[in-house]
Amino acid sequence: MYYFMPAWADEDSNLWENTAAPWYWASKKKFDDTVSQLKMFKQAQQAELLMSYRYSPFLRSFLAQEELYEVDYYNVFDDIQAIKDVHPRNFDFKDLAWPQGIEFYYTPFIVVARLKDQVWGRIEFSTDGKVLKIIRFKADEEITYWFDDRGFTSSIEVKASNNQKHFQYFLNPFGQWRIRLNVLTGEVAVNQKFAHDFERTEYSTFADLQNEKLKAFIDANLKPNDTLVVAGANYQVGFIAELKVPRQQVIFSIFAERLAITKDNLQKMSEYGEYFVVDTDSHLQLVTSNLADCRQICKVLQITPFDTRLRLGHSQKEKKLKIFWLLDGSSEAEIQNYFREVLDVMGANQLVELVIAANNEWNQQRLTNIFMPIINQHKMADEVTFDFLEQKDDEMEDLLDFKPKLPPKRLIRFVRIYSEETYLEELDDTRIILDLSNEPNLYLQIAGISAGIPQINRITNSYVKSYQNGLIVTSKVQLAGALKYYLEGLSHWNQALVYAASQISEYSGTNLINKWNLFLKKETVDE
CATH class of the missing domain: 3.90.930 (Outer Surface Protein A; domain 3)
Structure with a gap:
């Protein structure tokens, strides 16, 4: 059985602070390795249990929002407060x-x-x-x-x-x-x-009380062949030290969006856990090198926390050729250079449309300052419009029946990434995914494989193979050629779709869990 200990709270928050927030404070959903792992293990009917030690009176609501239905859990505060078998009820x-x-x-x-x-x-x-x-x-x-x-x-x-x-x-x-x-x-x-x-x-x-209850639960339930999966975070190490779980039963999940991968952090964890799973190739190299001279035996596995789900896109049925470009991880200078290449392709092919995606670090003024000068340099201001609407508004488009007749302009649309759903909605009619950062977004890569969409990166990685399901460009000069390779006709695009079908099986939840089980020398599961 797998026991999961998530890191769903800020590092500087107190144990007793409510993890739920008023709706107007609530942040957008973040990508989280524990959430994805719980979904995969649940779908494969692998025995699992979530261990929550923070004050979470709205834990069930959170799990429902993350589509983690019927996940078994143990909550320290339920234990402290003697909450057992309470039938939920609504009240005004x-x-x-x-x-x-x-x-x-x-x-x-x-x-x-x-x-x-x-x-x-x-x-x-x-x-x-x-x-x-x-x-x-x-x-x-x-x-x-x-x-x-x-x-x-x-x-x-x-x-x-x-x-x-x-x-x-x-x-x-x-x-x-x-x-x-x-x-x-x-x-x-x-x-x-x-x-x-x-x-x-x-x-x-409060930590003394929390550790008392958590340790009592672990001592009563954790069997010798069970595994404790700990979301890697600095504040988790102290709790694991108190629980005194054998090293060979502890595996740390290293997710770079949450933990700074440093020698000090990893070697502290290695005192209490023998196994590590990491999400990307570059993080595998970083973790392996930082653990090279640790005093304990450590084993490291590179495996995506996100599994593929068959969600093939429908761009081949669309007349337009949509490029989905994720800006995160690229500098303004890099973006400007690449945008010139993209704009050349748009100038040569009137069917090409561009969707620019990014997180909260990008605002309207910053993006306008990056893109509009280049649009003007290409003398395409009358042809191309830059739209900062953060999401589609099809309903409003339908209502505006009496718009004035204006010369049609091709749209460059901005989308702010709030959650996994934002990616999935946009990828449905996307022809090419563009991620030219030093560390391609892992969720986007797996979602692209699930949708059968070719991807263009500039960093070699495990998920995109040149001339199979995408292209790796080595300089900006090659970007325009890479785009044309998949935009001109459907032959190359169909080849990428066929290759993606084999990847969907490789990165399915069952296959990923079997990699976990083989890594930990456990029995594998069937499809």
Whole structure:
């Protein structure tokens, strides 16, 4: 059995801080190795269990958002709060016991509760519309009622206005407090009524209590042939050290978007884990070199955390020839040089359209400053328009039936990458994927294979093979030729599609899990 310990919290956050945020604060979904691994193992019916040790009263909502349905989990706070077999229920905040005469005022973000022309409190909601917390304002203190997505009050936080007192009471489903946290000192006191459920009645740090429960669970459940998969993060090492799991049963998942791959970080991990999995070729070299002189035996496997799913695109049915270009990881100077090549191809072929994709680091002004001067230099300002709309708006296009007749312009559209779904939506009618960064985006590569779309990179890697499912360009001079290779006719494009079909099988979830099992000397699974 595989036990997964994710790293879903910020490194500087406290263990007791709620991992859920109000809907207007909630960040966009991030690519995460543990989420992908859980999906793969679940689909292959490989025994797995998620171990969560952060305060996550909205854990089930998070798992549903990530499409991790029916994943078994153990949560330390459920253990601490004695939450077992609670049937979820929905409730309307207006059904709670409010003072007589309370009035509710709805704003775009929250609901404000007023009593006798005074602000009594406010209600805030999660991303799925459930009550996340209710804040009660008093003259000398602020009381926050944190709710569980199963429909009960999870904890009550009491904070004095002068900041001299700050406690949080963690409750069982019946509203009885089981532990009291002094937020200012980190000390924990146990309710004497429930002292029999704990080894101590007082803890100097919350980590002491957390480690007690986590270690008890590991000792009772982890068998000699089980594996603990730990998402590589600096703050995870201390927890693993306390659990005292045998090295040969621990594997660290190194995901570069989360962890700086340094000798110090890796050698600390090697003290507690014998195995490492990494996501890309370059990270394999980096991890291997940094572990070369470690005191312990370490084994490293390069394997993608993302599996292929057959989602063949439909660009061959489209008249337009859409290029999807991911900017992340490229400098402005590189982008300008490559854009000149792309614009030459667009000038020679009127069917070519360009979609530029990037993350939050890119804004409208910056992109306009990069692209518009080159468009003007090519004297294509009357022919090409740069559109900063961050997503398609087909509905609005349908409504605008009475637009003035203007000369048609070819579109260069910008798309901001928020989630996996953004990629999948855009790739459906894409003819070529362009990623010219020093480290091609791994999720985009696997999604491109799943869709059968040829990819153009400039760095040699395991996922794109020249003249098979794409091309590796060695200088900007070759970019225009690489684009024409797949844009002129369907012969080369069809060859890439056929090759991608074999890759879809190679990088399927079952095959990837079998690589894990062979690496760890476990039994393989069948398709």
